[in-house]
Amino acid sequence: MTCEIDDAGTAARILVVDDSRVMRAAFAKILGGEFDLANAADGEQGWEALAGDPDIRVVITDADMPRLDGYGLIARIRGSADPRLRALPVIMVTGADDAATRERALAAGTTDFVTKPLDPLQLRARIRTHARLDRTQRELAATAEALEAQSAVDPITGLSNRRHLLEHGAQELSFARRHYRPLALIVFAVDGFRALRERHGAAASRALLEWTAGILRGRMRTEDTVARIAEDEFAVLAPATNRLQAAVLCKRLQIAFRDPPFRGPEGPMPVTVSLALVNPGREHTESFELHLEWACRQVAAARAAGGDRLLLGDRPAPAPALTPVPTSTPAPIPTPIPTQTPTPLALTPPPPTLDAALDLLAHGQGARLDPHLPTLLARLLPLLEYADRHMGPGPALGGILPALRARLDGRGIHGDRLD
The missing domain is CATH 3.40.50.2300 (Response regulator)
Incomplete structure (x- = not known):
């Protein structure tokens, strides 16, 4: 032997x-x-x-x-x-x-x-x-x-390659942190790619990759970076994009892969994608490469769960450092100075904007939104109703939205209707 x-x-x-x-x-x-x-x-x-x-x-x-x-x-x-x-x-x-x-x-x-x-x-x-x-x-x-090492372009799709994404991503992440701007990283894999290659060969799998690249080119902004980062995995780095905007983009990508369908060797065939969305926050100190690795793990988990789904996969933020409490003799308490009766202060600050609310959620500070949830939902509800009517095939929200509006009406909070 x-x-x-x-x-x-x-x-x-x-x-x-x-x-x-x-x-x-x-x-x-x-x-x-x-x-x-x-x-x-x-x-x-x-x-x-x-x-x-x-x-x-x-x-x-x-x-x-x-x-x-x-x-x-x-x-x-x-x-x-x-x-x-x-x-x-x-x-x-x-x-x-x-x-x-x-x-x-x-x-x-x-x-x-x-x-x-x-x-x-x-x-x-x-x-x-x-x-x-x-x-x-x-x-x-x-x-x-x-x-x-001598190129920044993927030879099959013409998109950026992994090396260029890592270099440019580090720059974009540094800029976003320095200027307090949102940044979105979307990573997705083409479900069933390996099965297609095994059944129909390299030519069919290459055609699927080129078709995928065409979908991305037609839907990304000039400032977005689009890259092929592995055999059947792609990434989109979108500056100045918050979580809600990035989630809408993910939904549009899922729809684009379904209609019109990919024309394979045996005719039209359905194609789905498994996606992960990461919004690197200002409080995260990890490198862009670590965020990319984390997103790839989330994509693998989505595929293992059956594919055709989106996972929101932010890395956990590091715990803030605790400020030591002085143990020395405390400073003397000043003698109160008689003053006029102060004007009562408002206990609840004004509600944040939607962008600010999403930023608080991304950094694990959702409790600060509790007093403002009805107002924020009333602002967001018209957008959700509009999206439910106009975004094409997908899971319906019709049974949820009327109940949510009735709940807000019961609190005396009314959101505008977009028709």
Whole structure:
């Protein structure tokens, strides 16, 4: 039996993630003579092994495991900031007729399947194929990285690439913090991209990427930065855009991908996207790259949950530093000076603007909005009613909005109606 050899002249390293000792022993018996095996008893151990071992070429994972299951492990791998991990072949072990597991695993980003009971010849053939594929992808990635270092443009779509987004994003984030301006980062993945490529080949998947780029070009402003950041992932960096405006943009993107549909090799086919929206706040001190990584993780979570959804994924703001209380002798209390009876002060400040309210929410200060919620909702209600009538297909708000208006009317607060 010949060994599958990597570039360093050693057997290709394979990670087996399974909570069953019997299954790990079965994989060792079948693959041990040809590959260098590493083992993990659950998804958390598997993730730790991947983070610490760059030589792993293929991952084999079970679906159901304690702590972190196979779907969660795949979601972490596909949402990683490390391009090597995002492209790593992942094979899931399933039952012979377990269609539900296969569909869920495909949505999460698995590469292939093997079925129980294990077929030694089929298993070795699949592992050899994916180990060679990983080696080829690494070689291509190294070449692409060298070329990308000299360019800021993605060669397939003509959009900005990840490197340019990181550089420009750091500048935009610094400007937004310095001038107290909102900033929105939208990251999305094209659902079903890998399945399309597996079924119809590279030409069809390239056509889908180019079609996606066309949608983005037609709907973004001149000041927005639009980039392809991974195989099937894109990002939009929108300066001077608050959370409500960015959420409306996400809704428009979802509609644009549905109508008109993408024309694939077999005719029109529905395309959906999984999105994450991040508004880096002024109180966040993290770099733009960390915000981008966090958004990618949220996109992976959206895909793992079935896709075609938007997650609002701001990183938690760091806890404010506590000001130490002096323990020395307190200053003497001044003697009160008799004055005239003061004019009573208003206990409730005037309501903030909608932009200011969204900014307070983004920074975890929602409690400051409690006294003003009826007034703010009355301001926002006409916009919601208008959007419900004019934004096209999607979940209806008709049953919610009349009840909300009646509740506000009961408090004596009335919002204008937009017709």
